[in-house]
Amino acid sequence: MSALAPPPEPSAHITVRGLTLAFGDFVLLRDLDFRVRRGGVFIIMGPSGCGKSVLLRHMIGLLEPARGEVFYGERSFTRASPEQRNAMLRRVGILYQRNALWSGMTLTENVSLPLREYTGLSEDEVREVARLKLALVGLRGFEDYTPSQISGGMQKRAALARAMALDPEVLFFDEPSSGLDPVTARRLDDLMLELRESLGTTLVVVSHDLASILSIGDDSILLDPEARTAIASGHPRELLAHCDDPRVRRFLTRGAEGAQGAAAVGRGGPV
Numbered sequence: 001m002s003a004l005a006p007p008p009e010p011s012a013h014i015t016v017r018g019l020t021l022a023f024g025d026f027v028l029l030r031d032l033d034f035r036v037r038r039g040g041v042f043i044i045m046g047p048s049g050c051g052k053s054v055l056l057r058h059m060i061g062l063l064e065p066a067r068g069e070v071f072y073g074e075r076s077f078t079r080a081s082p083e084q085r086n087a088m089l090r091r092v093g094i095l096y097q098r099n100a101l102w103s104g105m106t107l108t109e110n111v112s113l114p115l116r117e118y119t120g121l122s123e124d125e126v127r128e129v130a131r132l133k134l135a136l137v138g139l140r141g142f143e144d145y146t147p148s149q150i151s152g153g154m155q156k157r158a159a160l161a162r163a164m165a166l167d168p169e170v171l172f173f174d175e176p177s178s179g180l181d182p183v184t185a186r187r188l189d190d191l192m193l194e195l196r197e198s199l200g201t202t203l204v205v206v207s208h209d210l211a212s213i214l215s216i217g218d219d220s221i222l223l224d225p226e227a228r229t230a231i232a233s234g235h236p237r238e239l240l241a242h243c244d245d246p247r248v249r250r251f252l253t254r255g256a257e258g259a260q261g262a263a264a265v266g267r268g269g270p271v
Helices: 052-059 082-089 107-118 122-137 154-164 184-199 210-216 236-242 245-251 256-263
Strands: 012-023 027-037 041-045 067-073 092-097 171-173 203-207 219-224 227-231
Touching: 012 052, 012 107, 012 203, 027 203, 027 227, 041 052, 041 184, 041 210, 041 227, 052 171, 052 203, 052 227, 067 082, 067 245, 092 154, 107 122, 122 154, 154 184, 171 184, 171 256, 184 210, 203 210, 210 236, 219 245, 236 245
Parallel strands: 041 203, 041 219, 092 171, 171 203
Antiparallel strands: 012 027, 012 067, 219 227
């Protein structure tokens, strides 16, 4: 960061500044600048192959940027030491696209893993907290089931319980509706919003699912694979209503009637 660059805004939970993502000489995305508001639902959206999941991996340190920085609060995550990064990531939970549950473990054992690794809780306390997290996502009574014994939607909820195990301030979701039928996907959206409201957690969601984007997002960026950068930012519904960029219109009006109708499910009215 330049010595003249202003510090991140205090209201921003995450700040991405001048980020360029590259693999060798190939630049995937360039010059990304955006802020994730504390307690908000921020959507990283765009068509398949535009780099959404790669951006998420840069934001949590699995990949290193070619240029630019990521800040958590007012602290640079990019320039932090490995020890400092680990401490910052303990306040982060991640729901991966494929859930990443251990098939040979029960749901309680899966949720217990981060508790055993990062806390000094006793075994009894670990199991109690794990069961409470499962109950919070509607899986009371399924604690001793393995992932193969439950549905895809229930697996997503179990993975969410594990992501919440350490009471994170930020939850990252990588295509949470992937592989789910529309009704189950909308129920997961509702659960995400309920958790945000009850726990005050900041949500960062990678998605190309229009119904989900329009239903839960209150801020967003739209990545474009041809421009190799973000071509729009703001509330998804405001972009749909007012943005004149044809690329933005094309993305946000794919099956618009069905997407907006689905987005209204559970909201008690039209979009």
